Amino acid sequence: MSRVFVIAQGGGPTAVINQTVAGAALAARERHPGCKVLGARHGIRGVAAGDLVDLSAVSEADLRRFADTPNSGLGSTRDKPDEAYCERIVAGLQKVNADAFIYVGGNDTAGTMGILDRIETGAMKFVHAPKTIDNDLVENDHTPGFISAAWFVAAAFLSVDLDFRAMPGIYVGIVMGRHAGFLTAAAAAWRRDGEKDGPHLIYVPEAHFSPDKLIADIRAARETYGRCVVAMSEGVQTEDGTPLAESLIPDERKERDDHGNLQLSGGDLGLALQAAITAAFPKVRARVDTFGYLPRGFAGMISDVDRREAFAIGRFAVDAAETGSGSVAMQYADGRISLKLVPLAAVAGKTQHMPGGFVAPSGNDVTDACRAYLDRLVPPRPEVWTPFV
Amino acid sequence: MSRVFVIAQGGGPTAVINQTVAGAALAARERHPGCKVLGARHGIRGVAAGDLVDLSAVSEADLRRFADTPNSGLGSTRDKPDEAYCERIVAGLQKVNADAFIYVGGNDTAGTMGILDRIETGAMKFVHAPKTIDNDLVENDHTPGFISAAWFVAAAFLSVDLDFRAMPGIYVGIVMGRHAGFLTAAAAAWRRDGEKDGPHLIYVPEAHFSPDKLIADIRAARETYGRCVVAMSEGVQTEDGTPLAESLIPDERKERDDHGNLQLSGGDLGLALQAAITAAFPKVRARVDTFGYLPRGFAGMISDVDRREAFAIGRFAVDAAETGSGSVAMQYADGRISLKLVPLAAVAGKTQHMPGGFVAPSGNDVTDACRAYLDRLVPPRPEVWTPFV
Secondary structure (H helix, E strand, C coil): CCCEEEEEEECCCCCCHHHHHHHEEEEEEHHCCCCEEEEECHHHHHHHHHCEEHHHHHCHHHHHHHHHHHCCCCCCCCCCCCCHHHHHHHHHHHHCCCEEEEEEEEEHHHHHHHHHHHHHCCCEEEEEEEEECCCCCCCCCCCCCCCHHHHHHHHHHHHHHHHHHHCCCCCEEECCCCCCCCHHHHCCCCCCCCCCCCCEEEEEECCCHHHHHHHHHHHHHHHHHCCCCEEEEEECCCCCCCEEEHCCCCCCCCEEECCCCCCCHHHHHHHHHHHHHHHCCCCCCCEEEECCCCCCCCCCCCCHHHHHHHHHHHHHHHHHHHCCCEEEEEECCCCEEEEEECCHHHCCCCCCCCCCECCCCCCCEEEEHHHHHHHHHHCCCCCCCCCCC | CCEEEEEEEEECCCCCCHHHHHHHHHHHHHHHHCCCEEEECCCHHHHHHHHHEEHCCCCHHHHHHHHHCCCCCCCCCCCCCHHHHHHHHHHHHHHHHEEEEEEEEEEEHHHHHHHHHHHCCCCCCEEECCCCCCCCCCCCCCCCCCHHHHHHHHHHHHHHHHHHCCCEEEEEEEEECCCHHHHHHHCCHHHHHHCCCCCCCCEEECEECCCHHHHHHHHHHHHHCCCCCEEECCCCCCCCCCCCEEEECCCCHCCEECCCCCCCCCCHHHCCCHHHHHHHCCCCCCCEEEEECCCCCCCCCCCCHEEEEEHHHHHHHHHHHCCCEEHHHEEEEEEEEEEEEEEEHCCCCCCCCHHHEEEECCCCCCCCCHHHHHHHHCCCCCCCCCCCC
């Protein structure tokens, strides 16, 4: 009997998440002629409900167009399944005689796969394929979607820094990233050494933050650079480990997903910071922008490396399903990236924070080690020439 | 005696404003060998203070690197000169024996040039070179900087619309543009006809807006499309012509520049809309993002056409200075763009609003005529393929 693969996408989208689906679909038909590849609409919700589309019937040309389209083209979900829901998922997979379920997502998705894998399903394989702009999966050097999002953030901070060179003042850009500061750190990727370039301050969730420290740091930076550009993670935490944004959101707008993640819109944080900065530096040009969803599936800047890696992970997931359940991990050694299948439990529910060595002791910048990591991933800076201001 | 040109940049930066400076500097040395081209740092502030850099000494290669660098590389200012300030500007120009002063900016800049031109300065010429992402200069088909910013906005709305296809909900993106809706309208540039694509609602300052109308419109759009993506200008006005954002900003943060323009950060508007939407649609995924400065000098997406037009305007300004003072205008007729020198008074202080025929009678969308205009300017949409959601 020919093979049946079910594939789905979970959690927040990325610019290259469809590459992984296309890579898996194309690899499956290449490796297993006559196989069936079914895409579930809106993640496990579609698996449980039997809401499936037949990717086997899609031409290679269309799959490649699909791959190049940013954001989750099968639809996604933030559902966190309980036991009964998991049983329905398994029943949905059994109904179509699935040999393997490939689920593209972050650590919540890996967690769901771990639960499914513990249910008695005979020979069915559960393969988690990584994606997240947060870059916070353990076992991975970086994750698909991060490079494109980081590229956007690097470009945005180069741009606003040039803006504030032209008319000095204070700028704060708030970047997504609940627990890990990688995407915010990417603000430094295009900062030239010895050129007084911004961002002059970078705050990530891995270092303690306080508004008082921010004001003092801005004061010092303005003395040195004549302006101050700040990259701030929406997940910055106060000394007791509470996200600052959380304490600023009025209760009636506190919204949590099924995984218990509070939606940090950045808007409240932004407005609170704008008020604090205006009070501390009256009459100084000051602006707080919240990047929000813009970096995460931006159609204007999709990295070719990111595309290729996401596609390769989809291909690898199909082969991996021959050997067992697990999570595909993109690892780095000896100057090259390789793919490996690691246990689901090694990834599920765990958060990869920035290494200690990536955060400057000052708590308001990243280190050269972090910069070297970013330089390896983020596409090169366009040439800029700023001799006059 | 060989000629002396002084050139400066005023107001908010764009992605291509340095192209105009480079175009002028290169044309001047080509047309008038041995001439002097002086760049004023921070606009008229540098002219008055004699804070000038010698662009004649810069190699063509460096000027081209300068041209390709986004945002005002000579520095900018929002100073609105009074009579005494204008006298100092003229004195500064006379001190270096300027034959012509070329000032790159928007309608405030054109206004400053009009005042200078009325001061007795002998044969000195005052040429305003247009730029603004707001695209709100009269006499111009469009303005340098607009195409690149519009490209960013088009890409951003394609991206978030795909995001909300994957996980339905309500999204509002707030776009800069105090008086004119062109940049917000650019959200529709990559919307496919008959594909249920967003933005489903577009609000510009040229049509009356109310939060109640927004909620009703969102409700209707969700029934039709299952989701709702909204593009909103930060300058949307209530029925009495007051910007909504203005009424939401607490007095202690109301900041006006010398031209009396209130800084609309969008943050207050965003948070007020977030609260209104969450109250009206509890439990629905809802997100309000403020694009802020991101579209205006974004290093990641600079249109080649925009580059070339801005450069050509700089060249034209040098030739125009031979004939008299005025404002360079980019006009469109018979399928092509041409440059023309129009009187400063024709542009100064005037705002080009979106034509009535560009705003749908519903007040919540743009028309086919607007779309045709955008299609002529904004680079083509990347292919997307969305058959499944």
